[in-house]
Amino acid sequence: xxxxxxxxxxxxxxxxxxxxxxxxxxxxxxxxxxxxxxxxxxxxxxxxxxxxxxxxxxxxxxxxxxxxxxxxxxxxxxxxxxxxxxxxxxxxxxxxxxxxxxxxxxxxxxxx
Amino acid sequence: xxxxxxxxxxxxxxxxxxxxxxxxxxxxxxxxxxxxxxxxxxxxxxxxxxxxxxxxxxxxxxxxxxxxxxxxxxxxxxxxxxxxxxxxxxxxxxxxxxxxxxxxxxxxxxxxxxxx
Numbered sequence: 224x225x226x227x228x229x230x231x232x233x234x235x236x237x238x239x240x241x242x243x244x245x246x247x248x249x250x251x252x253x254x255x256x257x258x259x260x261x262x263x264x265x266x267x268x269x270x271x272x273x274x275x276x277x278x279x280x281x282x283x284x285x286x287x288x289x290x291x292x293x294x295x296x297x298x299x300x301x302x303x304x305x306x307x308x309x310x311x312x313x314x315x316x317x318x319x320x321x322x323x324x325x326x327x328x329x330x331x332x333x334x335x
Numbered sequence: 336x337x338x339x340x341x342x343x344x345x346x347x348x349x350x351x352x353x354x355x356x357x358x359x360x361x362x363x364x365x366x367x368x369x370x371x372x373x374x375x376x377x378x379x380x381x382x383x384x385x386x387x388x389x390x391x392x393x394x395x396x397x398x399x400x401x402x403x404x405x406x407x408x409x410x411x412x413x414x415x416x417x418x419x420x421x422x423x424x425x426x427x428x429x430x431x432x433x434x435x436x437x438x439x440x441x442x443x444x445x446x447x448x449x450x451x
Binding site: 260265266267268270314321322323324325326327328 | 367369373377378379380381384426428430432440441442444445447
C-alpha cells in the first residue's frame with residue numbers, strides 16, 4: 224500500500240501568488256516525521272520543511288509552511304509569494320524507523 | 336549544514352560493464368547511508384540501507400548481487416552496479432543519516448548513469 228500520496232502531478236502558479244501542494248500519508252506508527260523536498264532539474268534534493276508527529280504547531284520555514292492535520296493524515300505544503308525559482312518537482316516524504324518513503328511528486332511551474 | 340558528495344556525477348558505460356558510485360559524508364560521520372534510484376519523472380525509490388561495518392539491507396525486489404553495497408568507513412559508502420544493462424540507466428542518489436530530528440537525512444547531488 225502506498226504510504227505517501229500526492230494527487231497533483233503538476234500545478235501552475237502565477238508569480239507572487241501562493242500555492243498549496245497536497246500530501247496524505249498512511250501509517251500506524253505514532254512516531255513519524257514528515258518532510259518536503261524540492262528537486263530542481265539539476266536533480267539535487269533540497270530539504271524544505273519538517274513536521275514531527277508530536278509537534279503541536281504547524282512548521283514554518285520562511286515562505287514555506289506545512290498545514291499538518293494529523294487526524295486527516297494530511298501534510299500539505301504552502302509556498303507563499305511564489306518566485307520563478309520555485310519551479311521544480313516537490314516531494315512529500317515520511318520517515319518511519321529512519322527510512323524515508325516518498326510520494327510521486329508534484330511539478331510546480333511558476334509563471335511570470 | 337552537513338554535506339554529502341557523490342562521485343561521479345554522471346557516467347556512461349557499455350552494457351555488461353560494472354560501475355562504482357561513491358557516496359561520502361564530508362563533515363560528519365554517518366553510520367547509516369541510503370541508496371535511492373529515480374527514473375525520469377518518477378519518485379525516489381529506496382534500494383538499500385547501508386550500515387557501516389555490516390551487510391546492507393536491501394528493499395524487496397532489489398537484487399543484492401546486482402547492486403553491491405560496501406560501507407567500509409563512517410564516511411564512505413559505495414554502490415557497484417554489476418554487469419550493467421540499459422534498464423539500469425537511472426539517477427542514483429545517496430543520503431546519509433545524521434540522526435533523529437528535523438533533518439534526518441542529507442542527500443548527495445546524485446549520479447546519472449547511462450548504459451549503452
